Amino acid sequence: MSGDEWTVARYLATRLEQLGIRYLFGVPGDFLGPFLTIMQETTGVRWIGTPTEMGGGYAADAYARVRAADTDPEKGEVGVGAVAVTYGVGAFSLLNAIGGAYVEDVPLIAINAAPSYEQWLNQQAVGLLTSHMSPRRESNLAVYRQVTVDAQLLSNPGLAPSQIDSAITACLTERKPVYLEVMEDLWHAPCAPPQGELRAHGRTFTKRNEEMLAKAVKAAVALIDAFGTPIVWAGEELVRHRLEDELLDFVQSTEMQFCTTVGAKSVVSERHPRFAGVYNGRASLPEIRETFQNAGCRIGLGTWSTSKNLGGEQSIGDDWIVAARDGVSVGSKYFPEVQLGRFIRALRDALSGRTFPADHFALAHAAGLDVPASTAAFLDSLSATEYPAELTYDSFFAHMNHFLEHRATGGDPQAPSPFTVVSDAAFALLGSMNLRITERAGFLAQNSWLSIGYSVGAATGVALGRQQPMKRPLVFVGDGSFQEICQELSTQVRHHLRPVVFVLDNEGFYGIEQMLVSPCYYKDRPSNGADFYNVLHPWRYEKLAEVFGTDKDRMHGREVSTHAELDALLAEIADPGDDLNHAPILARVRLSRHDYPRALQYKIDERCP
Incomplete structure (x- = not known):
C-alpha cells in the first residue's frame, strides 16, 4: 500500500x-x-x-x-x-x-x-x-x-x-x-482520508437546565438543614466522568466524611482524612453500615443503586439525596436533566461557609453502637500484623492490606504503589473492597455486571495500559471464576506482563452461590449440606505455571496454606530484585470450604435462626 x-x-x-x-x-x-x-x-x-x-x-x-x-x-x-x-x-x-x-x-x-x-x-x-x-x-x-x-x-x-x-x-x-x-x-476498498479529530459532544446547558439545577440545590440544602450530620456516598459516575476533583473540593469545603461504592473505590486516595470506608449496603462491614445509617442524611454523588452495592436496602428515602443518571432525587422529589458536575459545584457553593466536621464513627460510638471510637481506629483495624492459626478470607485480606500499605512501597507510606488491584466477583470482591487503596484509581472491578473471570482477562489490559509508570496487576479471583478463563494467563506470560494472581481456592466450591441460595450451610460446621451444583472439580492451580511458562517465557506458581507461607511469598514480591518478580506469579491460596467473608454474616443471621 x-x-x-x-x-x-x-x-x-x-x-x-x-x-x-x-x-x-x-x-x-x-x-x-x-x-x-x-x-x-x-x-x-x-x-x-x-x-x-x-x-x-x-x-x-x-x-x-x-x-x-x-x-x-x-x-x-x-x-x-x-x-x-x-x-x-x-x-x-x-x-x-x-x-x-x-x-x-x-x-x-x-x-x-x-x-x-x-x-x-x-x-x-x-x-x-x-x-x-x-x-x-x-x-x-x-x-x-x-x-x-x-x-x-x-x-x-x-x-x-x-x-x-x-x-x-x-x-x-x-x-x-x-x-x-x-x-x-x-478492507482493501478505497475511501476518503480522515478529516479532523473525533470528540465527545456534551449536552448544552440551557436556561431550563439552570432553573432545574437551582431547584435541586435549594431542595438539597433544605434536606440537609432538616436532617443534619450528612455523609457523602461517592459513586461510579465520579469515576466515569473524571469528577474526582469536584468530590475533593466538595468534601474539603464542607468537611463532610465520605464513603464510596465498590465501583467508585479509590476514586480518590483512601488515605484522605475524610474517607470512612466502602459502603455496600448489608454487604458492608457491620461497622461501616452502622455508621453510614447513623448519619442524619446521605448524599449520593454519582452512585448507581444496584442490588450489589445496597444489599437490597432502600436506596432513596426522605433522608437521601442522590445525584446520578442525569437527575437528582431529594427525598421524594426528582429533578431531571441536572448534570452531576454542575450539581456538586453548585451545592458546594450553596453551603459555602458551613462545615459538617462530624466523625461518624465517633458519633455512632457515642450513640452506643458497637463500632470503633473513631474512623481512623476503624481503618487501621483493617490492616493486621497478627493472624489466627487458620488462613481465612478476612485474615488473608487483612494481611494483604498490611502488605499494600506498608511493605509493597518499601516501608514508605507516601511512595507510589507498584500495584493496581484487580478484583473478581463474589467472595474476592467482598474481601478486597475493604483494602485501603492509597492511590487514586488504584482499584478495578466489574461490580455491576459481575461476570466471573473478568479479573484475569482484565489484568492484561491493566498491565498494557499502565506502563508509564508501570503498575503490576494484583489480582484476587475465586477458584470458580478462575476456571472460566485461566488460559488468559498465557497472554500475560507471552508479553512479560508480570501480574500477581491470587486464586482463592476454598476446596473447589462456588461459595457465593451457596451463600445466596442456602446460607445455612455455613452456620454449623462441619456440614454436608452443600448443594451439589456448587461443587467444582479441584485443580492444582499453581501447576499451571508449568503449563503456560516456558524456558524463554517464564511463570512462577506457588501454594500458600498458612500466614507464614503467605508472609514469605509477600516478602519476595516486595523485593524488586527478587527473580520471582521477573515473570507472572500464580499463587494458590488454600481456604476452608466453610469459610466466608464476615461482610456476608447478615445472610446467615437473617435466614438461619
Missing part, C-alpha cells in the same frame, strides 16, 4: 490510533486478517491476540478504564479500548464482555469482521452459507444493538468513513460501547 492510499482498513486503524489506542485485543480469523495486516503496516496500534474472545473483551474493557483514569480530559484526551473478532462464532463469544462494558459505562469499540458482500449475495440468492454465517443476515448486528449505543454494518466503502466516525463519536459522547461490522471485501 502506498503512503497516500486510503482504504477502509487504514481509515479505521488510523481513527483508533488518533484516539490514543495503542493495543487492539482479540482473536483473529480469515475475515479479520487483512485489517490486522494493514493496521500493522500503517499505524502504531499493535495487535494483542488472546486465547478467547471474552478474555480479549475483558482486556479491552480494563485498558479503557485505566487509560480513562490516567488521561487529562481538559486536554481533550480520552480513554477508549478496542477489540476485534471474526463474525458469528467470535462475535457471539465476545458479546458477554461488551454487555458488561455497556452496563458499566466503559467506552469500547467492538470490530466484527464479516463475510464479503459477494458471499452475502450468494446467501440471499441461493441460500449458500459460508463459514460462521447465520441464515439471519442481521443476526450479529441485531444482538449487538442491545448492548451498544451505536451499531453499524459497513458494506459500502463510500459510506464507511461517515459510519465509523458516527459510531466512534457516539462512543466518546455516551461513554459506552459501539459496534462496527465490516464486510471482508471492504
Whole structure:
C-alpha cells in the first residue's frame, strides 16, 4: 500500500490510533486478517491476540478504564479500548464482555469482521452459507444493538468513513460501547482520508437546565438543614466522568466524611482524612453500615443503586439525596436533566461557609453502637500484623492490606504503589473492597455486571495500559471464576506482563452461590449440606505455571496454606530484585470450604435462626 492510499482498513486503524489506542485485543480469523495486516503496516496500534474472545473483551474493557483514569480530559484526551473478532462464532463469544462494558459505562469499540458482500449475495440468492454465517443476515448486528449505543454494518466503502466516525463519536459522547461490522471485501476498498479529530459532544446547558439545577440545590440544602450530620456516598459516575476533583473540593469545603461504592473505590486516595470506608449496603462491614445509617442524611454523588452495592436496602428515602443518571432525587422529589458536575459545584457553593466536621464513627460510638471510637481506629483495624492459626478470607485480606500499605512501597507510606488491584466477583470482591487503596484509581472491578473471570482477562489490559509508570496487576479471583478463563494467563506470560494472581481456592466450591441460595450451610460446621451444583472439580492451580511458562517465557506458581507461607511469598514480591518478580506469579491460596467473608454474616443471621 502506498503512503497516500486510503482504504477502509487504514481509515479505521488510523481513527483508533488518533484516539490514543495503542493495543487492539482479540482473536483473529480469515475475515479479520487483512485489517490486522494493514493496521500493522500503517499505524502504531499493535495487535494483542488472546486465547478467547471474552478474555480479549475483558482486556479491552480494563485498558479503557485505566487509560480513562490516567488521561487529562481538559486536554481533550480520552480513554477508549478496542477489540476485534471474526463474525458469528467470535462475535457471539465476545458479546458477554461488551454487555458488561455497556452496563458499566466503559467506552469500547467492538470490530466484527464479516463475510464479503459477494458471499452475502450468494446467501440471499441461493441460500449458500459460508463459514460462521447465520441464515439471519442481521443476526450479529441485531444482538449487538442491545448492548451498544451505536451499531453499524459497513458494506459500502463510500459510506464507511461517515459510519465509523458516527459510531466512534457516539462512543466518546455516551461513554459506552459501539459496534462496527465490516464486510471482508471492504478492507482493501478505497475511501476518503480522515478529516479532523473525533470528540465527545456534551449536552448544552440551557436556561431550563439552570432553573432545574437551582431547584435541586435549594431542595438539597433544605434536606440537609432538616436532617443534619450528612455523609457523602461517592459513586461510579465520579469515576466515569473524571469528577474526582469536584468530590475533593466538595468534601474539603464542607468537611463532610465520605464513603464510596465498590465501583467508585479509590476514586480518590483512601488515605484522605475524610474517607470512612466502602459502603455496600448489608454487604458492608457491620461497622461501616452502622455508621453510614447513623448519619442524619446521605448524599449520593454519582452512585448507581444496584442490588450489589445496597444489599437490597432502600436506596432513596426522605433522608437521601442522590445525584446520578442525569437527575437528582431529594427525598421524594426528582429533578431531571441536572448534570452531576454542575450539581456538586453548585451545592458546594450553596453551603459555602458551613462545615459538617462530624466523625461518624465517633458519633455512632457515642450513640452506643458497637463500632470503633473513631474512623481512623476503624481503618487501621483493617490492616493486621497478627493472624489466627487458620488462613481465612478476612485474615488473608487483612494481611494483604498490611502488605499494600506498608511493605509493597518499601516501608514508605507516601511512595507510589507498584500495584493496581484487580478484583473478581463474589467472595474476592467482598474481601478486597475493604483494602485501603492509597492511590487514586488504584482499584478495578466489574461490580455491576459481575461476570466471573473478568479479573484475569482484565489484568492484561491493566498491565498494557499502565506502563508509564508501570503498575503490576494484583489480582484476587475465586477458584470458580478462575476456571472460566485461566488460559488468559498465557497472554500475560507471552508479553512479560508480570501480574500477581491470587486464586482463592476454598476446596473447589462456588461459595457465593451457596451463600445466596442456602446460607445455612455455613452456620454449623462441619456440614454436608452443600448443594451439589456448587461443587467444582479441584485443580492444582499453581501447576499451571508449568503449563503456560516456558524456558524463554517464564511463570512462577506457588501454594500458600498458612500466614507464614503467605508472609514469605509477600516478602519476595516486595523485593524488586527478587527473580520471582521477573515473570507472572500464580499463587494458590488454600481456604476452608466453610469459610466466608464476615461482610456476608447478615445472610446467615437473617435466614438461619
